Amino acid sequence: MYFYINFNLGINQNICFTMTKIMFDYTKSVLERVSFDPKLFCKELEKAIKMLLPYEMEQLREWLISFTLEKPELRQYLLIVNS
Numbered sequence: 001m002y003f004y005i006n007f008n009l010g011i012n013q014n015i016c017f018t019m020t021k022i023m024f025d026y027t028k029s030v031l032e033r034v035s036f037d038p039k040l041f042c043k044e045l046e047k048a049i050k051m052l053l054p055y056e057m058e059q060l061r062e063w064l065i066s067f068t069l070e071k072p073e074l075r076q077y078l079l080i081v082n083s
Helices: 008-033 038-051 054-067 072-082
Strands: none
Touching (some): 008 054
8 A cells, every 4th residue: 555645735835825924024015115105005005905815914904003003194094904
């Protein structure tokens, strides 16, 4: 009797997790860089919503709440993430 074990599955999952972490960090970086312009911030936030996974959206929502404490002009865009 032979058993076939697919070790690549674990590697693929790690790669997938790493890639989503990279995309999430990149999204935060972009949002920080464009936060000087509310319209541009909104545009980038809409792109992020299309790109991120559901659990990353929850992380983004939490990050936005803390990030916009210092930038009240951006707080209105929390509605985009909450909808």
